Amino acid sequence: MDIGQIFVDLAKGSGFAQLGMQWQNAVMIVLACFFLYLGIKKKFEPLLLVGIAFGILLTNLPQASDADLLYHPEWWIGQAAIDNGVDYLNVLQHGGLLDILYIGVKTGVYPCLIFIGVGAMTDFGPMIANPKSLLLGAAAQLGIFTAFILASLFFTPSQAASIGIIGGADGPTAIWLTKSLAPELLAAIAIAAYSYMALIPIIQPPIMRLLTTKKEREIKMEQLREVSKSEKIVFPIMVTIFCCLLLPSVAPLLGCLMFGNLLKECGVTERLSDTAQNALMNIVTLFLGISVGATAQGARFLSADTLLIIALGLIAFSLSTAGGLLIGKLMCWLTKGKINPLIGAAGVSAVPMAARVAHSEGLKANPSNYLLMHAMGPNVAGVIGSAVAAGILMAVFG
């Protein structure tokens, strides 16, 4: 046995020997550390950003041999996968940990499970009490389609649709659509979507102040009526039947959202509701974050396309906010000042962050103005709206 040769082989096989080979990986490691800083120190969507950042870190660190790789991107978005579909048997037999976890992303299971959890945590009461808020939720999808138009100048239609959905401000929906339409852009789109959701308190207030007058922001809204238990139970069943009959492609997302909500409201499945809100949500968030992060391999991620996606995502997000505000202003005018237009900005999904921002802007204009419950209506309507938008895009481009 040649001990010296063993040491030479060990040194050659170590990660340090490979670090200088790909500068993109080094940049991604720095980026992962920056995201970890944002998640841990600045608390920017930490539950997902920490997972995504660690996934980026793991996938960009040098690994000993092909057999030890945690993630094999060529199995998922390589030419063979595009031509013949993913070889799941090979993934299960020879895949690394992140390959196995990525099955949940690729098959669209994780976003749907997250929607069950979101449904179990959401109170549709404010929306049922003020059904007009659904129109604000619909208007706040404007950014999706404006970004789609712009993106279609630079990308294929499927990719443009996936980029546009960033404007829905709904991470699981963006992942659900992108994994089918443009899996090669998944990392960039997921990171952009979650980053902008985290940056809502910075992005939205200037747009709100630009598009509304102080007088409009001061408007106090009437207290919402009390919604009965019967209405809360009938609502998810009714919406599921109606939407799935009208647009079957929305069934995976909207069906799961309403199922989660029914678990919460029916009063006889408290254990299931508790599991959906806590254990299930936490487990899926963990798997989703780390496996999405793993797709951000330096050589593929660091490109002009990524920068363009981030810019288009910001446009989409801003225009969605503007769309909600403008319809809010219209409704304010039609109701002779009974609706505060700020609640329109909460029509972008991001629950409950967008509603809180609308509330705090209302408070700044008038310290006795409490808009939170009024803003929750358009906020949850936005979740339904973005799910419907994703269903339409899936039906057209899927």
Next chain:
Amino acid sequence: MFNAIESVTIGESFALAGVSMSIIMGVLACIMVLIYLMSGFFKLLEKHNPALKAKIDALFSKKTEPTEASEPVATEEKDIVTARGSCGNIVLKNVTDREAAMIMAIVADKMQTPLNELRFKSIKKID
């Protein structure tokens, strides 16, 4: 199902965006109408047949109300039985012990239920 679209012109993009926005508006407007109809139905039911409405509400809220409330309790026995002490663990996320104690006391007071009969699993501060 539609056939997969390989390419779109700018005009087609505008048309597709307009049609899609209209569909979203239409679907959510339909849900709005359905909610108004549902609320109207329950209001009408309450107005014309309050007994039936009460029955339906009771049916839906049956499982959420404590069943013990309707059962007569022997007052003497109730006086004898002393309340059990609090036990178990609670998960605090970004909340101090003092804040958690205050929150639990407020909840117990609002619910008119002794604190040792309530079970708190976790208290999390939402920023």
